Amino acid sequence: MKRRHVTHFGVFEARSDGTALSDVTGWSGDSDPRHIIHNVASSQHHPARVARPAIRRGWLERGPGGAGRGDEPFVEVDWDSALELLSAELRRVYSTYGSSAVYGGSYGWASAGRFHHSQSQIHRFLNTLGGYVAGVADYSYGTSGILLPHVLGSSPAAVMADGTTWAVIREHTELFVSFGGLSAKNTAVNSGGIADHSAREEVRRAREAGCRFVDITPIRDDAFAEAGTEWIAPVPGSDTALMLALAFVLDQEGLVDTAFLASHTVGYDRFIDYVNGRTDGVPKTPAWAAELSEVPADVITGLARRMAGARTMINVSWSMQRQVHGEQPVWLGVTLAAMLGQIGLPGGGFQHGYGASAEIGLARRVVSPPSLPQGVNPEPAFIPVARIADMLLDPGGVIQFNGAELTYPHIELVYWAGGNPFHHHQDLARLRRAFSRPSTVVVHESFWTSTARHADIVLPATMSIERDDFGSGRNDPHFFPMPALTKPAGEARDDYAIFGDVANRLGLGEAFTEGRSPMQWLHHLYEGWRSRLGELGHHVPEFAEFWASEHIMIPVADPRQVLHQSFREDPDAHPLATPSGLIEIFSETIESFGYRDCRGHPVWMAPAEWLGKRDRAYPLHLISNQPRTRLHSQLDVGSTSQASKIHGREPIRMNPADAESRGLQTGDVVLVRNSRGSCLAGLQVSDALRPGVVQLSTGAWYDPDPEDPSFCRHGNPNVLTADVPSSTLSQGTTAQHTLVEVERWEGPLPELSVGRPPPFA
Structure with missing residues (x-):
């Protein structure tokens, strides 16, 4: 009999002999199962699995210290020895330096499952020990995560959870304008899991009902084919200019809903003075924007008129804010929707991320x-998550962040469980230098990722298929039991068992475990959740019935919800959580911070790296977006991910004209380079990219050359991207964009090491 399991990229069904999976297919209840589920079974017993606890030889022989980290071999040890060494090091660091010397690294895209969620596990453990320096915000939408509370009074997560549903879009939206794509590949995934991949069908039905889709992106096929999109391809990084020109046309041609602006927004007058050039002498006309974006002025004018003449949904993808000045296009998406006066109307308004996640x-x-309680972190120090390299390289350094001044703590120990910073972060050679600074780096990992290879203590962690749990994705009403499908590979243990053992050795076992086994925790958490639902008038079965079921459904409040509908109907009774209670087109708060790179309203600021510079050394604009064949870097050794490689290297796409001018063709191995680093990639020539743009997805496991860590032999684009913040306001990542040159790789191909364990002494 097939058994079900939840992953971030879908629910699958598989057979198991207790050791390995076979006959893996998408769940029968999924209308559009995605192929990346096949990475799971093919990875489980891959040679790159961490089989036993391992200690870096230099750390084992010389004691704590970063010299040799990432270069030296490991020594495999038994569990008791590893946990005793770890316990002693935690005792030393906490007693000598305190919680401000411990960075609790984790990231939300670790394996799916609510109890064995790595971030919850490590944070609960470190809080039990006395706390840790936290990373706030995220790499996905960290920039808009700081901006939107100032503009809309809500986090991006709340804006998305309350977003207008596809059913409403299908019935009411006439024009769907998406800045940055409407990606089918991104809707394959959802934090925590996705049961039914319904977005493709929803887009198809909306199109059949008469909705017209306009996609504004340099990559034509970064949208559902079912949408039949009209493609507008601006110069990357110029979207802010194009959006300002749309605002100019709406204002100049009297297409603005002045009544809505007066009743539901503040600051429009200051913004429109800038748009019309009254504050800087530069009217933001379509002709002005055409010079920057290479989108013809008449196309910009025509689009503004169409937006004003239809029920229009303005969608801004997450990718738009992963760049220098990334706040500006998000803020302008809200502003344009407010100018149209359609915020809160069925099928109109604004959203941040249709097509960004399922x-x-x-x-x-x-x-x-339900999920595992993390407890309270008593340590006040924190950093924006994308500033980890800065923190490690510059202890005591001071930065500005969202109106506050932060001092980087001195980190003695980094503890990571869940996630791979050598995937998410930029300028990986610099991150490698940063990781040499702490005395100790501890990693729980299922695979020998680059993060594990840059650690001192590596503990083998189970995959989700090897442990009991329950799972449900963000906003997904399906809730699944997840009994273990196989025994653990090698000597892997789950995070809870590891942390529980270490807590016992430190005399804190009861505080961490509360005396419960994993199954007892599942029962306890579920029954408390069931009781809370009962108080709200919703009945779900007892735990035993749930555990024996295929899944249960979590009730939905309003299947036809419309974002900001109550606010639109009565802004006095339902104000936003902004200082004014209204949409802040101009933010007095942001203006008061005095940041030159993020002012009180949206403005055009040219990026430091973009095609507008006409850089002869690096004439191509690289977009490092999300991959089609895996989630971020997860399971890059899996069969689906590996099938996409070219000569073992990550594929890079290039416009035919750019390839021809360089004498390149599909199947070539190329060197992608700039002043920060270089990497190898396999070339795919495609007319889906505008000329001057190349696209290399993130997530190929970083495989640095032993003599030059800025050269990745496998194709990780983050050896090329700059480790600079989007702005002083958000300190968010800018991973999406950089300038490069691409040329044929001459000579023998260097051997890859990512598919096997590191050397053992």
């Missing part, structure tokens, strides 16, 4: 499913 467009659940 949950956006689903209705909000009445409650989220």
Whole structure:
């Protein structure tokens, strides 16, 4: 009999002999199962699995210290020895330096499952020990995560959870304008899992109902084919200029809903003075924007008129804010929707991320499913998550962040469980130098990722298929039991068992475990959640019945929800959580911070790296977006991910004209380079990219040349991207964009090391 399991990229069904999976298929209840589920079974017993606890030889022989990290071999040891060494090091660091010397690294895209969620596990453990320096915000939408509370009074997660549903879009939206794509590949995934990949069908039905889709992106096929999109391809990084020109046309031609602006927004007068050039002498006309974006002025004018003449949804993808000045296009998306006066109307308004993740467009659940309590972190120090390299390289350094001044703590120990910073972060040679600074780096990992290879203590962690759990994705109403499908590979243990053992050795076992086994925790958490649902008038079965079921459904509050509908109907009774209670087109708060790179309203600021510079050394604009064949870097050794490689290297796409001028063709191995680093990639020539743009997805496991860590032999684009913040306001990542040159690789191909364990002494 096939058994089900939840992953971030879908629910699959598989057979198991207790050791390995076979006959893996998408769940029968999924209308559009995605192929990346096949990475799971093919990875489980891959040679790159971490089989036993391992200690870096230099750390084992010389004691704590970063010299040799990432270069030296490991020594495999038994579990008791590893945990005793770890316990002693935690005792030393906490007693000598305190919690401000411990960075609790984790990231939300670790394996799916609500109890064995790595971030919850490590944070609960470190809080039990006395706390840790936290990383706030995220790499996905960290820039807009700081901006939107100032503009809309809500986090991006809340905006997306409350977003207008696809059912409403299908019935009411006439024009769907998406800045940055409407990607089918991104809707394959959802934090925590996705049961039914419904977005493709929803887009198809909206198109059949008469909705017209306009996609504004340099990559034509970064949208559902079913949408039949009209493609507008601006110069990357110029979207802010194009959006300002749209605002100019709406104002100049009297297409603005002045009544809505007066009743539901503040600051429009200051913004429109800038648009019309009254504050800087530069009217933001379509002709002005055409010079910057290479989108013809008449196309910009025509689009503005069409937006004003239809029920229009303005969608801004997450990718738009992963760049220098990334706040500006997000803020302008809200501003344009406010100028049209359609915020809060069915099928109109604004959203941040249709097509960015599978949950956006689903209705909000009445409650989220249960999860492990993390406790309270008593340590006040924190950093924006994308500033980890700065923190490690510059202890005591001071930065500005969202109106506050932060001092980087001195980190003695980094503890990471869940996630791969050598995937998410930029300028990986610099990150490698940063990781040499702490005395100790501890990593729980299932695979020998680059993060594990840059650690001192590596503990083998189970995959989700090897442990009991329950799972449900963000905003997904399906809630699944997840009994273990196989025994653990090698000597792997789950995070809870590892942390529980270490806590016992430190005399804190009861505080961490509360005396419960994993199954007892699942029962306890579920029954408490069931009780809360009952108080709200919703019945779900007892735990035993749930555990024996295929899945249960979490009730949905309003399947036809419309973002900001109550606010539109009565802004006095339902104000936003902004200082004014209204949409802040101009933010007095942001203006008061005095940041030159993020002012009180949206403005055009040219990026430091973009095609507008006419850089002869690096004439191509690289977009490092999300991959089609895996989630971020997860399971890059899996069969689906590996099938996409060219001569073992990550594929890079290039316009035919750019390839021809360089004498390149599909199948060539190329060197992608700039002043920060270089990498090898396999070339795919495609007319889906505008000329001057190349696209290399993130997530190829970083495989640095032993003599030059800025050269990745495998194709990780983050050896090329700059480790600079989007702005002083957000300190967010700018991973999406950089300038490069691409040329044929001459000579023998260097051997890859990512598919096997590191050397053992």
